[in-house]
Amino acid sequence: MKEKAYYCDENSHSKLVLADTFNYLEKIDAESIDMIFADPPYFLSNGGVSNSGGKIVSVDKGNWDKIDSLEKKHEFNRRWIKLSKRILKPNGTIWISGSLHNIYSVGMALEQEGFKILNNITWQKTNPPPNLSCRYFTHSTETILWARKSDKSARHQFNYKIMKERNGGKQMKDVWTGSLTPKREKTWGKHPTQKPEYLLEQIILSSTSEGDLVLDPFVGSGTTCVVAKDLGRRYIGIDENKSYLDLAIKRLENVK
Structure with a gap:
């Protein structure tokens, strides 16, 4: 698919796109993506409050995090x-992160749209x-x-040996423990739902x-995209x- 990118990484044939997600997904070539990671809106912006660094702060993140009804x-x-299913390769997989506010809808939607949940x-x-x-x-x-497509012929990729090595020679379990995003990963600015790099590293490597x-x-x-670039993968964000x-561009341009 040829379309002007907001940011183009020529060395890795990768890009960032400023666009409505739905519109752009419709333009991507069918069965062209190896893996999808998505952290969709949690729809928590309802006027409530939370705690950040010991201070009471609003949970409202922006209009993108608001929805009218279930x-x-x-x-x-x-x-x-x-x-996403249309553009995912037959043997590709999708990872979706979420809290209790949205993940149950996501799980149901995956099954309704023809995916098999793996873990x-x-x-x-x-x-x-x-x-x-x-x-x-x-x-x-x-x-x-x-998850992967529910087609029985699909053989999703799982780098079992790499995950076992990362877990001290033992099978890796489905509970991963670690800290919230550290300050050093927010050097160039903050995002309200930014995930830590170690989490994406595990997902992409696996x-x-x-x-x-x-x-x-x-x-x-x-x-x-930062982690994909660091690990030698191509990316579209x-x-x-x-x-x-x-x-994101500032972070990408400072990947060592």
Whole structure:
């Protein structure tokens, strides 16, 4: 597909695109993507408050994180997941991250659109923000669903040996523990839902090979692309927020 990129990385044949995710996904060639990682909106912007660095802050992140109803939220998820299935290679896989506010809709949408869920990864955060209301257990985990097309002939890639080596010679389990995004990864600016690089490194290493093409349809500050570049993979990142893409570009240009 030929379309002007907002940022083009000639060395790795990769790019960032300033566009509406739905519109751009429709233009990507069918069965051309090896792996998709998506961190879609959690739809948490409802006027509430949270804790950040010991301070009470608003949970509102922007219009992109707002939705009118449960039905519209599920329609949103089914639509982008359906488009993702078309562009994913027969043996490719999709990873989707989310909190309890959206991940159950995502799981249902995956099955409705013809995916088989392979794993339910629990990302356990070692330093979650405290619960201000003291009326719930502290939210310290997120779920990452890993899926492939439900076609029985599909043989998804899983780099079992690499994951075993990273886990001290033992089979890696579906609970991954680590900290929230460290400050050093926010040197060039902040994104409200930025994922830590170690998380994407594990995902990309587990299910791709060097030279594969990785897509992030809600790329934000570009963590997926930064890690893909560092690991020798090609990437496409899509976002309709120019300031987030500018932040992603700064990070990409400083990958060693």
